[in-house]
Amino acid sequence: MYKYDDYDRKLVSERVAQFRNQTERFLAGELTEDEFRTLRLQNGLYIQRHAPMLRVAIPYGMLNSSQLNSLAYIADEYDRGYAHFTTRQNIQYNWPALENVPDILEELSKVEMHAIQTSGNCIRNTTSDPFAGIAKDELVDPRPYCEIIRQWSTFHPEFIHLPRKFKIAVNGALEDRAAVQVHDIGINLSRNEAGEAVAQVLAGGGLGRTPVIGSVIKNNLPWNELLTYIEAIMRVYNRYGRRDNLYKARIKILVRALGPEEFAKQVEAEWQHTRGGVSVIPQAELDRIAAYFTAPTYEQFDEAQVAKLQQQIAGLREKHRGFDRWLIRNVREHRQPGYVAVSISLKRPGIAPGDATSAEMRLVAKLAEQFSFGELRVTHEQNFVFSDVALQDLFDLWSTLKDNNLAMPNIGLVSDIIACPGGDFCSLANAKSIPIALGIQEAVDNMDYQFDLGDLSLNISGCINSCGHHHIGNIGILGVDKNGEEWYQVTLGGRQGNEASIGKVIGKSFYAEDVPGVVKTILQTYVDNRFEDELFIDTLDRIGLEPFKNNVYPNKEAA
Template identity: 55%
Template sequence: MYTYTDFDRHFVRQRAAQYRDQLQRRLNGELGEDEFRPLRLQNGWYVQRHAPMLRIAVPYGELSSRQLRALARIAREFDHQDSGPHAGKGGYGHFTTRQNLQFNWIPLERSADVMDLLAEVDMHGIQTSGNCIRNITSDCFAGIAADEAVDPRPYCEILRQWSTLHPEFAFLPRKFKIAVTGASEDRAAIAWHDIGLQLLKNDAGEVGFKVLVGGGMGRTPVIGTVIRDFLPWQQILLFIEAIVRVYNRHGRRDNMYKARIKILVKAEGQRFIDDVAEEFEHILKDDLDGSAHLIPQAEFDRVAASFVVPDAVQPLAADQSAWRPPADAPAAFVRWLERNSHPHQQRGYRAVTLSLKRAGIAPGDVDDAQMDSAAALADRYSLGELRVSHDQNLVLPWVRESDLPGLWHAARDAGFATPNIGLLTDMIACPGGDFCALANARSIPVAADITERFNDIDLLADIGDIDLHISGCINSCGHHHSGHIGILGVDKDGSEWYQVTLGGSDGSQLATTPVPGKVIGPSFAADEIADAVEAVIDTYLEQRSGSAEHFIDTVRRVGIDPFKASANAVRRATALAH
């Protein structure tokens, strides 16, 4: 993990002190809400439906056990309502698809104390909101993935430092998101970001970036456009600077719904690409000695030194026998091993997902006791390190294979061993209308209904790999467009309804091509949506060419019409019943 320097710590603590002064002036009445709003947003503080919400950055998903314990303390001591209609609520956090953690119940008057606690463990909420470059995200298996060509973490850290409070890009037309991967399978969903970066090596073994621009979800789902097939890594900051300058110059500011870079790229086409190339050349020419804006090798080496294989990792030698599960291992352990453990670069090690998806718990939610338990598991089994995944789970990256049986028992006791990774109930969901003032409908009850409906692990295993994503509104925080099954909450005359899409993909899992899902018809009422999903699944089980054919492949082979017919039959049955 990246180790903060004295400068880094001074910077974050100074920022926390600055926020405390701003908050105090707001509480004293010296600042009005219109004046205070941009100040709190710059530090990750929103005001949601019921209470303030804090969004904390977990840069490229790396988290230490010490940091997780600090987050547990914040959940326990600060994230709760003492009075009013929501008294007793809180005591937990919510991991998002962008490798952030959100608290939903912290009183604003206590927010500066929370910022101080975060700063003590090298964390903050800087640029987790606002029209700026947001938290840089990456593959949760970065540095350990068996299919990785280049470790993206040093580049992510350099991008994080470069973009933090960058004066030229502090007030962009709209928020701006960057994702980076270095693997052949895209577990960072780079094609769905404003800028997506794939690290690769050319035939000469040189490292560079494939650069995509203009991806995004929301009202207009767009897959990013490739504008460079191979950019030398030393030039990446200059090239991103050129992209964001063109966006800053020409992006729309008169309509927030048309302000994202995807709209500009779609409208301008080749002219946008040409403008970026021209701006890039200007930046290079303005640099008198030809090196000042390039990433120096010495700086890269300094940052990369934080991302080496830990000394405590001791891979098996080639002549040592690989670990195998005991012949009498419980079936539940074998299933968990198959679903929740993942291939590793180091022989004799696995990465293990701690599932945050189980009945009775909103996807991505984890309470203070569970945070402490996950931190303890990281200390015991993963050298004190965890990762936050795009799918709203936690990952232990450094688990010895010989420790897997012990970890399974401990994870099961802590509630983290649901063997459903990649299956239907390992769904992505935003907080929805239960918390968010922008939402049209609730996501959490829908997720709960579907989880209860498909709580049989044998049935889930028979259905196989499938991505289900739920968003409470068109802003798409639940990434419904990229789900094999997507569910979008919509408002109809003040009532909650849900639109269903099929065939979407984020580029991960089975290496499917990124594509937005297709709507299968009119929306469903809240009490119909679980039935509609069940009808879609039943149709898949009937239509698949064999148990080896995954859901997304069946949808692509037969089209959406059979699924549309079965789902719409649910609506007709409901109408007849009434």
């Protein structure tokens, strides 16, 4: 993974010192709330419902064990012993004292981390495929390009005060695991007939108040012109984005207003002024960055050795049902013979989705050192991934995880719920998310039942900003306010990936206590109507919304 150079270290160090001074001046009454607001947002600091919230960047989801240990230390020393991993591959602390935030930022700088541009109207943390570099279907490793975008966008003077926040995702595989179609800019990397890396660029995607699937505005963009083309998009957006209306300020509104073809035409015209300019990526720079993302020193296994290891694992699967289930749901193929990628679920019964205690973080850091070359990834589904685990280590890894309540075999199942912190913490939320998630987890707690249901995504957001990505869940749940009461709207049919789509509202919203029962009714409707081995989303596509609505609203109250 990328290592800071002298420039990075100096930049982050100076930023910490600057914010320390700004915080001291605010606490001394020398800066007003309005003056301090912009300064704290530039450093990832929000004022939430009960306390400040600090959001820390995990660039394209990559962490090493030292960094995770530092995050655990911060949770103990400056928070309440836990933290929340988000759908933006970030981590959030919900209880830091304002006067301690500069100290937290200094601790982060020691392990090459920061909170710069994790909030505010700027380019946020660039996200990517958590299986980058090891996936069998990968065409181009997206991580060097993500790092180049990170460096280019950090403190870019032209794009530090955009009309609204701005999010970029980069994918380099046949399967889109980065949700590029619901980002302000989505990038699909591939190779042309000459074997050169090229990019397909999408613009105008996003969730929130107006969910939109992004539009392709450029194909076969040469890799070295990636930044010049992004600059052209940003300049068109910066010029014409709605600064007069917060709810119409995202680029998706501009693309919709102009139409994708006209927007692409204007970007192309702007690009004629930027292409070939100072932001062209030199081959030497790409090579320099890419050198940080080389494969670890794998043990070499021949076919016979791999077959023997697989046979040993098969024997263990017969003896340990939990191990068998964990292998089915949490282990993924690897391009290196004798290795796999392992997902560690942060969706345990009775625990808020995406939360991890400091003790759990330290354990995961230790296991990453022992089993995955000291590195791990954070997914936008709010889980961990060990990208490089040898087959011979799988049982030992599972055994340790099981002993510490971290071996939940539910990746991609209905209890693998994506959820924002909601009204328990966020001042923007209309309703709580965590109690709803816990109620649904309890309602579907039987693992036989979950395995029978198969792949099924369920996402929860506490407000229309859609931090829980409810629009692209097969089942989506949105907290809404009705006369000061918390209600929940249900959507069906959303999905992410290559065939991304936005879910449709099924009808009137529900009381909080009714939501788990509503979900169970939806699931039973699927079971009653599915063909053999048919997934939930496929059954829904085939039979439509009406059977689900008829069962959820037996008295025809959906309208």
